[in-house]
Amino acid sequence: MRPIRLSTRILGGVAVLLITASGVGHAVVTGVSGAIGRVDAFGGMENRPGGSKGTNFLLVGTDGRDNLAPDEKKEYHLGGAPCHCTDTMMLVHLSQDHSRASVVSIPRDTYVLLPRPPGPAGSVPYPARTPAKGAAAAAAGPETGAQDRKGGARPGGRPVAATHPAKLNQAYAQGGPKLTVRTVEQLTGVHIDHYLEVDFTSFMKTVDVLGGVPVCTSKPLKDSYTGLDLPAGTTVLDGGQALQYVRSRHVDPAADLGRMQRQQRFMAQVIAKVTSGGTLSDPLRLRKVVSAVLGSVRADQGLDSKDIVDLAQAMKGFSPASSEFQSVPLSNTSFNVPGIGSTVKWDALKAGRLWAAIRADRPLTAPRPAAKATPAGVPVAVDPATVRVAVENGTAVAGLAGDTQKALHATGFATTGTPTTAKEHVPHTVIRYDPRWDASAKALAVALPGAQLVPAPKQGPVLHVTLGPDFALARVRPVTAPVPDPGSRPEAGALTGDQVGCP
DSSP: OOOOOOOOTHHHHHHHHHHHTTTOOHHHHHHHGGGOEEEOSSTTOOSOOOOOSSEEEEEEEEOOOTTSOHHHHHHTTOOSOOOSSEEEEEEEEEOTTSSOEEEEEOOTTBEEEEEOSOOSTTOOOOOOOOTTTTTTHHHHOTTSOSSOSSOEEOTTSOEEOOEEEEETTHHHHHHHHHHHHHHHHHHHOOOOOEEEEEOHHHHHHHHHHTTOEEEEESSOEEETTTTEEEOSEEEEEOHHHHHHHHHOOSSSTTTHHHHHHHHHHHHHHHHHHHHHSSSTTOHHHHHHHHHHHHTTEEEETTOOHHHHHHHHHHOTTOOGGGEEEEEOOEEEEEEEETTTEEEEEEOHHHHHHHHHHHHTTOOSSOOOOOOOOOOSSEEESSOGGGOEEEEEEOSSOTTHHHHHHHHHHHTTOEEOSOOEEOSSOOSSOEEEEOGGGHHHHHHHHHHSTTOEEEEOTTOOSOEEEEEOTTOOOOOEEEOOOOOOOTTSOTTOOOEEHHHHSOO
16 A cells, blocks of 8 residues: 555645734734744746736645654554655635635646756756746646756757656655745746645644534545545534545545545635634634644745735635635646656646636636525425425315415426315325435425325325315425535636535
C-alpha cells in the first residue's frame, strides 16, 4: 500500500483569511501574528507576470506530519513517509473591491516542465515570457511548454534552463516555495502577491476550535485508505474526521477531481460557519481560532498584520455567497508520462479564459437572476406531478370527492379518473398504496394531514384515497433538488459558496 498524503491543510490558511477578513480587530491579529513562520517565496524572482487588480494568494498544503503523536497518526491513517511535496494547491483571488473571493483548485498531478536539479545554489531559472501569451500552455501538453528541455540559449543569446517533465506537486520538493510560485505563475500568467503554506495540525485544530464543521452527502462515503466512514445525510465533523474527509480520493470514480470538489464544499462550510456561527462576535473564541491556525502556518515575508487588518476593514460583509469555486478545466485526466506516471493536462483554451478572468478581476460565475418568491406549501421529497391519485368519497358530504380531486390537482398532484363514491362511509381518511410507491404515499399524506396509510401490495402506481369525516387538505411543493455529490460533475463550472455547501 502506498503512503497516504494529506490533501488540504490549506483550508486552515483560508480560514485565517476569511476570519480576519470578516471584521477581526487589530488587537486580535497583531497579538498572534508573531506565530507565523516566514518563508522566502519571491526573493530574486525576475520576469514575473504583471500585477492585476485585486490580491492573489497561493495557498498550498504540504504533507508534513512531524507534530502528530503516534496514536494520532495511526488513528487517521498517516503512517506513510512524507514526500515533502505539495498535495493541495489553490489560487485565491480577492477582488479589488473586496466583495468577492474566487478560489481555483489546481490539480497536484498537473503536467509541468521543471528545471533540472541541481542548479546554482539558491537560484532557480525563470524564463522570460509574456504572462497572457500561452498561459496554461505548459500544462496543456509536452510540446507546448515555454522552457527548452535540453537547455542552451534562446534567440538573442539568453540562456534557458534544461527541463524535465514532472507533476506540479514536485516543484515544492525540488525548489521549495519559490519554485512552486514560479511554476504556478508560469502556468497561469497570474501574479502571485502572497504565499501561505499550512500543515494538517493547523487544519485539525481550526476545525476543533470552530466546534466542528457540518458536511452532507446523499450516500455513505467509505475509504479504507484514510479511514473515512461517513453515513448519508449531514454530519458535524471534528478535526480528525474532517481531515479524513478532505483527504479521501477513493470514494468515487473521479478520484482527485472529486476530492477537489469535496475540499471546495468543505471550505464553503467553513466560510458559513465562521460568518454565521457567532465566531466573529466572540473575541475570545476568535482569538483561539486565529491562534490555532497561525500556530503552524508559514507565509511570505511581505504578509504582515497590517495587511490583514486593512483587508478586514474592507470585508466586513463577506458571506458564503461572496465566494466562488472552480477547478482548472482539463483536456486529459490520464496523460501517461514515462517515468512520471499518470498526469493531467489542462484544456488550454478554457484554462486560458479562466486565468484571464482572474487577471482582469472578473467574476467566474454568471450573474444570478432575480430571486423568485418561494412558492407556498409544505416541502415534500417527491414531485407531486409524478404522484397519481384516485379519489372516492367515504362521507355523506355531497361533491366532496370532486372538490378534493380539483384541490389536489391544483397543488400539483396527477389526479386520475372520475371521482367516485365509496360503497360505505368510513371513520377516517385512508390512503391505500403499493409499498413500491411508499415515497409517493408519504408525499400525499402531507397534503392530506391525518390520513392513515394502508399498504396494498400489487395495487400498482395509482394511490387510492377514501375521504373520511376527518378530511383536511394542505398545500405542498417539491423540495429543491440537492447539490450533486462531489465527483459526479468534475468538469462543472464555477459555483458560489452557498451553492456548493449543504442545502
